[in-house]
Amino acid sequence: MALCLGIVMVLSSFALSWVRGEVFVDCGESSVSVRWSERQSLTEPWLLRLGDCPPLSVSVRPGGAEAVFHARFDDCGFRRLVTEDEIVFENELSSEASSQSPSDFSCPIVCAYERPAEWSPPMYDPLSFWVNGRGDLVFRMSFMNDDFSDVATSTTFFLGTLIPIAAAVEQQAHQPLVLLLEECVASASPDPSQDSSVYSIIANKGCLMDSKKANSRFLPRQNPSEIRLYLQAFKFSFSEEVYIHCKLVAWDPEDMNSGRKACQYDKRNERWELLDYPLESAICSCCDTVCRARTRRRTRRAVAQSVVLGPLTIKD
Template sequence: MMAFFWQGAALLSLAAAMSVHADMKLDCRPDSVSLSWTNTRSQDDPSLIRLGNCLPTSVSAKEATFNVELSDCHFRRMVTGDQLVYTNDLTYISSPDSLMLPFTEPVVCAYERPREWYPPMYDPVVPHTYGLGDLVFHMGLMNDDFSGPAPSTAFPLGSLIPIMASVEQTSHQPLLLLLEECVAANTPELQPESEMFTIITNKGCLVDSKTTRSKFEPRQKSSEIHMSLQAFKFALGEEVFIHCKLVAWDPSGLDNSKKACHYVKEHGWELLDNPSHSSLCDCCDSSCKSRRTRSVASGTRRIAHNAVLGPLTVTDLNA
């Protein structure tokens, strides 16, 4: 429950929180969301509407309704200046025999940031473990051959930092784990004033590999991914936190929004899981747009989770 968190918090203008989409009515409450989607086209089936990973709370022939907590349904939280913003996606999952194409609408709730609120601090440990339903995500610093935890959280400048991420899939079909985004920051929670250094962006492009020895290591199994990150000058000698978006996919195919790419000197961008299809990485130097329509229509399942690793320290032995 989040009620204690919002004591003294104020909603921004309710009009700003209401969607302009004719089919959707959104009510942003202090710690929950009420959303109603009304069918105005006879071909649409309200039971196929999803809010993040949540099914409708109630469904009729013409309407799907969601009454959910902000801590559910994979709402994403972002701190921007004096606002706390929660975002999600309302998605229509088209059935195979439907004539209606799938679509996605953004869902945004913005709140005034309470003056007394500060990001929660914690005592980080390595590795971190995150539970999401019956999926359990791990992210940790490893030793040189990825056979166990790192003996230290201090790494010399220019050395390789072994990082492992995985997802346990007790009752799921095999999943493909990818790192969609990663940044290094000087704070355990990203804020506008945080200093950041981009590691992975553009739906899985390890951009740091273009100028360093950073790379993805050969995959041992689909539910794990190993990355060797060259220790950087960013926040040298200070505590650093690695923020990553871990994404677990149905492994039924890759595209330019579902990939792990690193740059190989004198060769170019290479796709980790199938180098013969490295053309999927061509967008890494421009913009890799999500093929949302194709993914939803094909029934592909995507489960994302944000993880924080740290603190770690990069040391300069010549200092």
């Protein structure tokens, strides 16, 4: 795979030259324009994709080919990464191999912006949220489609149906970690402190309380750094719009305890069960009382990040 590398300019334009043509990138305030051109016609331009979006226009002529893209940062699968100093939007310009183009390629498209001092997570982007944590960790949480193969394209759900949600932590030069959901609540406001009524989904240091009250449940893990769950759609009597507020925690997988765990209620056996190691479900026995974090191993510190998803709409 041929890679395209270059310099990112904030709120400006830049060009990348490489073995498979040239890429011109113009970073705007909330969108980006990308123009790809090639003189030797080694690539079929209609096979190009910016994330999951096809070109806005394609032209092929004797002197070469050109493809033009224009995309907002909340479209085409852009990823948002927030650090202490920057807000970065990342995607890839790519093409699949074809009879005319024997090998595929990928070119990173990145726009970076200075983070305003008063910046807070935008509530109008409920589908996916990325944020940089301490220790080179990147947290992600999203509403997903039914089979968890991609981010959901809609945030409208019917009462009683199951809402797929996935969270993950990406590690860079870090010891292996397990991702836990320490707590999650639902409210009719993007700021739960301003809402007099909140609904507890996960509480007591990782207990999925809604698995006992409803049909919400964790799914078996694909890997320790990701956690998936189905949340049964409910409705506040006074509001159709709901925000989900969660605290994500990255933790040492060898030190699961009553304060760092993922537990759900097994209605068939009428007991709390540990998601990762059912034989050690005894650490979930505190879910109906008070669970306390164990502090004797002070060398191990959790990395936590708060995330807000929403609004989602629940309909009858």
